[in-house]
Amino acid sequence: AIEAYTSKRLKNPYADFLACEALRLLAANLHTVCQEPGNREARQAMMLGSCMAGQAFANAPVGAVHALAYPIGGIFHVPHGLSNSLVLPHVLRFNLPAAEQQYAELAQVLKLGHHGDNTEQLAQAFIDYTATLSPSTGLPVGLREVGIGENDLPVMASAAMLQTRLLSNNPRDVNEAQALAIYQAAY
Template identity: 60%
Template sequence: MSGFQFSTTKSLICRPGAAADLAASVGALLGQHILVVTDPGIRKLGLIDAALASLAAAGCEVFVFDAVEADPSRATLMAAVAAGQTFGATGVVGFGGGSSLDVAKLAALLLGSDQPLDEAWGVGNAKGPRLPLVLVPTTAGTGSEVTPVSIITVENDEKRGVSSAIILPDLAVLDADLTLGLPPAITAATGVDAMVHAIEAFTSKSPNNNPLSRMLAREALRLLGANIETVCAEGSNRSAREAMLLGSMLAGQAFANSPVAAVHALAYPIGGIFHVPHGLSNALVLAPVLRFNAEVQADLYDEIAADAFPSLAEMGQGRTSAFIDALVSLAARLKLPPRLRDVGIPEDALPRMAADAMKQQRLLVNNPRPVSEADALAIYRTAW
């Protein structure tokens, strides 16, 4: 076993109803002036109301920044930072899906330090310090509440990331009640996203791929594979919702330390250029990338196939192919669009997407098989 480093969120609460008692959970951690970062949908649905009431009852002053969009832009991030500066924020709460949590992470970083954003991009470049930070996910997909990564869309529709343990939150609150009303389409896409995290973490070529990440990835696949169809069919099933939230978090811990690879690298141009939701972007290229990788690394997929799909446990030869086919069939049963053309991506856009995917070298270096621009284009053509 090679040496490795494993970092994760300092503290975790997993309990239905925990968000409604947020003040008790965070105590004095965030100070008296709390910037809450969320999106308009969460605000409109009232998912955040009980948490806000809890903080207000504890005597905290709260400013809600609720302008986060899917694939959040640099402008949105900087608007959140400006709001926090004007308000005099002493702590930050991210409340929502991965986009809100990503903006909250970097808002806490920029509010707590004088480091320019452009100096923080990349791996290990964020210097900090940051403001105290609490993250409350409302989807079971990104695992952002336990990852040291924040992704922002910058100029020319490019997705750029900050990766640093400094932006891991002080506390993550997993409250399954917040996910009970999630529509089936979002539930499906975010659930597949979490499965991708687990698959790519387990098979990552990162020098930091480690026993803890592999163990967490496998348990995540067991939880996600066993519950994803249930939560899409029975949205109010609290037990299945909690299992998905936990599976997403475990997958997040896994890939936070054994980073993702080509599926994500090729998904980013789909979201950045065409604003396809991140989970669905991953689902659209998952099977073609796995087939590309399987030519050199099928043994890794053989090892985890039955974690997600127990019926494959007794299968010997051909297990990897059956695993990939099972993922395709799962996406179809979840009614996810199967091809790039089905989400409005024209064929003549594929070369630009392949070129853009090459900008994600921090991810591509982790792929089990090297990916050239020509390879990326061929994968996109297969997915189209």
């Protein structure tokens, strides 16, 4: 949903609507589902949010989060969702100069920040929020926690550069050195 909302190609109001609604549903129900796996109402909301996020990125494609997640899953067989979560806050920090306005808007969708916060503060609140999701749900937060070695990071950065169809959607251009720096931050 985040990548669809910030996609620089094929951006459109339909995808934006779906992305915002998906984020609302997912943020409101994620912790409930993790704490109460049998809560059908929360699980239904998560499924609908997931479906809406999928529809959003079918209409405004994903970017560097997925491009950098592919080598994690492809080379090290880490599940797709976990691969994305490992790099998400780090890619968002990288993209901040090009996506500050959109991140601030997403912060408002999730009612993050404080009354009177400026765009920069709201965008930072959104990124900080995404960084809390994995630890608050018990997921690994670093590449080393899923068996990736520090020496593997350059190979992954090189592999990520092959994902040109995804990288072309990212709000900020990513080169191999920057991809490596993102992996190092996620390590």
